[in-house]
Amino acid sequence: MSKSKFTTIGRKILMALSGFFLMFFLLQHLTINMLSVVSPDMFNDVSQFMGTNPVVQFALQPVLIFAVFFHFIMGIVLELQNRRARSIKYAYSKPGTNSSWISRNMIITGLVVLAFLGLHFYDFWVHEMTVKYGGGDMSGLINPNDLDSGYRYHEELVAKFVDPVRVIIYVISFVLLSLHLMHGFQSSFQSMGVSKGKNFIKKFGNVFAIAVPALFVFIAIYHHLQH
Amino acid sequence: MNLTLKIWRQEDAKSPGKMVTYPISNIEGHMSFLEMMDILNDELIEKGEEPVAFDHDCREGICGMCSMYINGEAHGPDRRVTTCQLHMRMFKDGETIHIEPFRANSFPVLKDLMVDRGAFDRIQQAGGYISVNTSGNTQDANSLPIPKADADLAMDAATCIGCGACVATCKNSSAMLFVSAKVSQYALLPQGRVEAKDRVLNMVNQMDIEGFGNCTNTGACEVECPKGISLDNIARMNRELIKAKA
Ligand code: HEM
Ligand code: SF4
Ligand code: FES
Numbered sequence: 049m050s051k052s053k054f055t056t057i058g059r060k061i062l063m064a065l066s067g068f069f070l071m072f073f074l075l076q077h078l079t080i081n082m083l084s085v086v087s088p089d090m091f092n093d094v095s096q097f098m099g100t101n102p103v104v105q106f107a108l109q110p111v112l113i114f115a116v117f118f119h120f121i122m123g124i125v126l127e128l129q130n131r132r133a134r135s136i137k138y139a140y141s142k143p144g145t146n147s148s149w150i151s152r153n154m155i156i157t158g159l160v161v162l163a164f165l166g167l168h169f170y171d172f173w174v175h176e177m178t179v180k181y182g183g184g185d186m187s188g189l190i191n192p193n194d195l196d197s198g199y200r201y202h203e204e205l206v207a208k209f210v211d212p213v214r215v216i217i218y219v220i221s222f223v224l225l226s227l228h229l230m231h232g233f234q235s236s237f238q239s240m241g242v243s244k245g246k247n248f249i250k251k252f253g254n255v256f257a258i259a260v261p262a263l264f265v266f267i268a269i270y271h272h273l274q275h
Numbered sequence: 276m277n278l279t280l281k282i283w284r285q286e287d288a289k290s291p292g293k294m295v296t297y298p299i300s301n302i303e304g305h306m307s308f309l310e311m312m313d314i315l316n317d318e319l320i321e322k323g324e325e326p327v328a329f330d331h332d333c334r335e336g337i338c339g340m341c342s343m344y345i346n347g348e349a350h351g352p353d354r355r356v357t358t359c360q361l362h363m364r365m366f367k368d369g370e371t372i373h374i375e376p377f378r379a380n381s382f383p384v385l386k387d388l389m390v391d392r393g394a395f396d397r398i399q400q401a402g403g404y405i406s407v408n409t410s411g412n413t414q415d416a417n418s419l420p421i422p423k424a425d426a427d428l429a430m431d432a433a434t435c436i437g438c439g440a441c442v443a444t445c446k447n448s449s450a451m452l453f454v455s456a457k458v459s460q461y462a463l464l465p466q467g468r469v470e471a472k473d474r475v476l477n478m479v480n481q482m483d484i485e486g487f488g489n490c491t492n493t494g495a496c497e498v499e500c501p502k503g504i505s506l507d508n509i510a511r512m513n514r515e516l517i518k519a520k521a
Contacts, residue, residue, distance in 0.1 A: 055479045056514050057451075088393060126489045130447035133380055133488035139283070139294055140373035142347030146498035148306040152446055154491060240480045241514035244505040 057124060064239035066119040067232050073112055074260055081267050084205055092199035096188040099176060099201075120162050127155045150231045157228040164221035171208055209271040218268045222261035229257035276302050280315065282327055283375045284386050288391075292384065294373070304364030308351060309334060309341060311363055328387040334359040336501065341438030342443070343388055344375040349499045354356035357438060357501045377443035381450070381485045392439050394485040395453060399437075401481035402474035403457040405466050415488035425463045432459040434502040439503070441496035447488030452496040454482050455512035456504045462515050472519040479516060 054062070079097070083091040098104050143152060150157065179185050191197035209215055233253030234246075242249070277300040299318070302311050310329055315327035332340040341358040345351035351361045366372060374388065382390040407413065433483030435456035442450050458475050461467025467474070490509060497506045 049308060055516065056477055056483050056487075057513055058520070060489055061513065061517065112458035126491075130449075130488035130491070133448035134378055135380055136378055138344060138375055138378055140281075140347050140375070141344075144506075145348055145497065147442060147446075147493040147495040151491065151493040231492070238492045238506065238510050239490075239513060241510045241512075241517060246322070248506075 059126060060239045063119065063122050063126065064236035066115045066122070067236045068240075069111075069115045069230070070119060071233065071236075071256070073115075074252060078188040078260055078263055081264065085270055089200040091189075091205075092201050095201035096199055097181065099188060100186055116165065120158060121153065123158050147235055148231070150180055151229045151235070154228060154231060157224045159223040160221060161228055164217070164225075167217065171214075175204075206271045206275050209268055210275050212272065215268050215272045219265050222265045226257050229260070233257055276300075276304070276363070276366070276370075278311075278366065278369070279371040281373045282388070283326070283384075284387055285376075285385070288385055289501070290385055292387075294375075302363050304362065306346065306363045307334070308343075308357055308361040308363065309359050322427055328385075328389050330389050333357060336360045336426060337436060339438035340498075342377045342390060342439060344377055344393075344443055346373055349377065349443040350438075350501055351486060354498070355501055355503055357436075357440075360501075377439050379439075379442050379448035379487070381448065381487050382439060382442060387499040390439075392437070394487070395437050395439060397485065398450070398454055398478055398481045399457060402464040402470070402477040403461075405461060405470060407466070419465050429460050429463040432456045432463070432504065432508055435460075435500075435504050438501060440499050440501060442487065444495045444499040445488065445490075446493060446495070447491060449490045449496075450482050450485070451509050451512070452489040452500060452504055452506070454478055455508035458512045458515055459508040462511060471515060473488060475519050477513060479512075 080094050081090070085093055185192045188196050188199050188201065189195065190200040190203065207216075230253065233256055234250045237246075237249050237253075277298070280297045280299055280456060281294045282297060283292050284295045292361070292377070297314055297315060297319075302314070305312075311329060311330075312329060317383050319326045330340045330342055332338040334341070336357045336359060339357070340352075342348070343358045344432065345358065345361070350358045351365065352358060353361050353365050376382075376384050376388045376393075381394045382392055384390050432458075435453060437453060441452035442448050445451075461474060462471055492506070493510075494506055
């Protein structure tokens with residue numbers, strides 16, 4: 049362990065940076081999704097831009113995929129290491145007296161989010177990749193041979209939320225993401241060594257952790273009820 | 276009061292251990308937890324049984340030797356106290372008290388409730404000092420101006436008694452609170468800045484070699500620490516590490 053390039057703290061800092069990056073991504077994703085409620089046309093335009101712009105596709109997207117993989121693989125590695133640090137457990141322990149459930153169970157909330165990401169990738173990303181790079185259709189049109197058919201993104205989005213089971217899965221996942229972020233937001237600052245303004249960071253983190261997932265849930269339910 | 280004690284008994288470092296139940300009576304609220312353990316041990320000795328081995332020294336909360344995980348918490352249910360300062364009035368008549376050694380692979384059990392905290396000594400030896408000339412030419416400490424706020428923070432960090440409650444409490448058996456207190460106490464003072472980089476790198480490296488877990492910022496250590504060492508020290512250590520690596 050001593051010869052490893054990164055100390056335990058170094059790994060924690062990388063964990064924090066990847067978490068931080070994912071939170072930024074979440075905000076950006078939310079902004080675009082909100083457009084689907086406000087203006088389907090704008091949503092379509094931005095989706096087409098994001099889906100075909102080479103910088104987004106070949107620079108930002110790989111970084112994002114790397115960050116996701118890095119974050120959850122490192123999360124699992126750290127969790128396993130931490131479990132190994134105490135092979136004989138306490139016969140009687142009261143962790144609830146000194147720490148919160150969410151702070152102790154980041155791996156559980158994280159793994160649920162990971163399972164959700166699997167479904168989410170299958171729902172949207174795999175489909176996009178198949179149409180664009182598998183089928184070679186970069187037009188983003190409902191009917192690629194008919195320029196007047198309009199973009200397909202908004203229609204496809206709404207179609208996903210017809211199924212109430214899927215909506216429920218989305219809602220549950222976002223509740224767990226919210227719990228993940230309630231600890232994760234402030235934790236990432238602490239890991240990066242920020243202790244000035246700790247109380248503000250905690251409060252702001254809670255607002256972020258509730259508001260962002262809540263808006264995603266709102267969008268899913270909105271489309272479910274609208275179709 | 277009358278109590279039921281469930282205590283971890285383990286012959287030596289190699290033997291497996293188990294929880295053993297002992298009833299105990301006539302315990303007064305003003306007794307310390309260790310006095311209660313003394314009474315139990317007197318009774319065991321009279322009966323010709325092996326007394327319960329546990330660590331202790333000063334019995335006034337300054338040496339850090341006493342340990343024990345009492346009713347699911349390091350140093351028991353009270354706050355900002357060591358086990359020797361824990362009063363029996365914190366417990367109710369008829370209560371069952373679980374007593375276990377501090378658990379972490381880096382703190383192997385030697386016997387019963389005694390654990391080997393030598394890992395902390397080795398971390399300390401890796402960098403928890405400043406190199407000064409003590410051959411008679413020592414500079415007067417007051418000749419170096421130090422802002423009061425920094426002096427206070429350094430003093431707060433220096434109150435860590437190396438008891439290991441932070442490790443025992445942490446779900447990851449992380450030693451970050453201890454190491455960060457030792458790093459901070461020097462990082463805040465001009466005398467400590469000279470070797471600051473090597474100190475943080477060497478101490479963190481030793482911490483990793485000893486096999487302590489990774490901090491996940493649950494904050495349990497800060498709550499259970501008898502000296503109230505703040506999580507801010509961990510943030511400071513992380514900053515020191517980033518500076519040293521950069
Ligand atoms: C959009 C998705 C996600 C976001 C925004 C996110 C965000 C964060 C943040 C900000 C942290 C705090 C980093 C720190 O403590 O320094 C964190 C920690 C963590 N995350 Fe995630 N995460 C996400 C997905 C996942 C997934 C899929 C897993 C799967 C295992 C996961 C597992 C963990 C673990 C184990 C930790 C460490 C817990 C700790 O150190 O307190 N996360 N996450
Ligand atoms: S930081 Fe607190 S709990 Fe940890 S060793 Fe020092 S005094 Fe004990
Ligand atoms: S015996 Fe010294 S601190 Fe408890």
